[in-house]
Amino acid sequence: MKPTAMLQARKLCLHNRFEDINLSLNRGECWHVLGQNGAGKSSLFDVLSGLTEANVGDVIYDGRALSDISISERATTRAYLQQTYSLAFSLSVSELLSFYLDQSTLFQQHTTPSSIPDILVPTELDEALHVNALLDRPLNELSGGEQQRVHIARVLLQVWPAIQQGEAILLMDEPLQNLDIAFQESVLILFKTLVVMGNLLVMSVHDVNLSLRFADKVLLLKQGKCQASGENKAMLTASGVTELYEYPFELLQLNNNIEKTFIRRPN
Numbered sequence: 001m002k003p004t005a006m007l008q009a010r011k012l013c014l015h016n017r018f019e020d021i022n023l024s025l026n027r028g029e030c031w032h033v034l035g036q037n038g039a040g041k042s043s044l045f046d047v048l049s050g051l052t053e054a055n056v057g058d059v060i061y062d063g064r065a066l067s068d069i070s071i072s073e074r075a076t077t078r079a080y081l082q083q084t085y086s087l088a089f090s091l092s093v094s095e096l097l098s099f100y101l102d103q104s105t106l107f108q109q110h111t112t113p114s115s116i117p118d119i120l121v122p123t124e125l126d127e128a129l130h131v132n133a134l135l136d137r138p139l140n141e142l143s144g145g146e147q148q149r150v151h152i153a154r155v156l157l158q159v160w161p162a163i164q165q166g167e168a169i170l171l172m173d174e175p176l177q178n179l180d181i182a183f184q185e186s187v188l189i190l191f192k193t194l195v196v197m198g199n200l201l202v203m204s205v206h207d208v209n210l211s212l213r214f215a216d217k218v219l220l221l222k223q224g225k226c227q228a229s230g231e232n233k234a235m236l237t238a239s240g241v242t243e244l245y246e247y248p249f250e251l252l253q254l255n256n257n258i259e260k261t262f263i264r265r266p267n
């Protein structure tokens with residue numbers, strides 16, 4: 001039987017960026033990583049994805065050391081959305097996505113008319129990301145939010161067969177950046193759907209109220225150290241997030257305590 005933990009970090013250190021990070025992330029969980037600018041979130045994502053090697057410690061996927069998993073095998077089960085992505089040359093969205101798709105399973109063929117791109121993003125992705133309408137546009141002519149939706153589609157398509165099996169590890173560094181409020185919500189709902197299928201999703205975010213609503217568990221990263229990690233409700237307290245951001249938060253209870261929201265504590 002497979003071990004429950006899909007992704008583990010043991011005593012991870014990256015010099016001058018973070019230290020002694022220990023994590024055990026299970027399949028079917030949605031983790032949010034929160035912390036100030038420069039806290040080490042992107043550096044941690046780089047190491048968890050295998051892009052950067054830790055100075056100390058191990059990253060373990062499904063009981064296997066990441067260093068023992070080939071790059072090609074990683075690419076089929078682990079998606080990593082980096083905070084920035086730049087292309088040195090011009091590509092259409094469909095050309096970009098075509099590099100990442102599994103031809104046999106991912107895109108349906110479009111036949112006519114010939115001016116329409118010959119690929120389509122699967123409906124469940126397109127409903128959240130509205131990428132099919134952008135397929136014939138040059139990537140570098142899209143708005144920031146449109147590009148971000150394409151990049152979310154790109155990394156999910158890379159591991160789409162694993163996602164269907166509930167076997168994917170989805171690492172998303174600030175996936176909501178540049179998205180308007182409606183797209184932020186539709187992406188978070190899409191992520192929830194993927195998590196319910198058994199996939200593990202780990203994302204960084206700067207909005208504690210979105211974490212209150214959408215995270216199962218959180219990692220609070222403070223100056224490269226784990227301030228706290230665990231269940232959303234236990235971790236996201238006014239004192240916890242005030243300490244994390246050095247900003248005065250108060251937690252309001254709304255609708256007969258059904259909903260909660262953080263506000264700035266009045267003076």
Ligand SMILES: Nc1ncnc2c1ncn2[C@@H]1O[C@H](COP(=O)(O)OP(=O)(O)OP(=O)(O)O)[C@@H](O)[C@H]1O
Nearest residue numbers: 016017035036037038039040041042043044083204
């Ligand atoms: N390539 C690098 N080489 C050396 N130091 C780096 C490098 N990238 C980032 N840093 C430093 O490491 C620290 C952590 O940066 P990181 O990008 O991981 O923070 P972050 O939590 O993702 O911040 P943000 O919320 O601003 O995206 C910062 O002090 C940053 O200046």
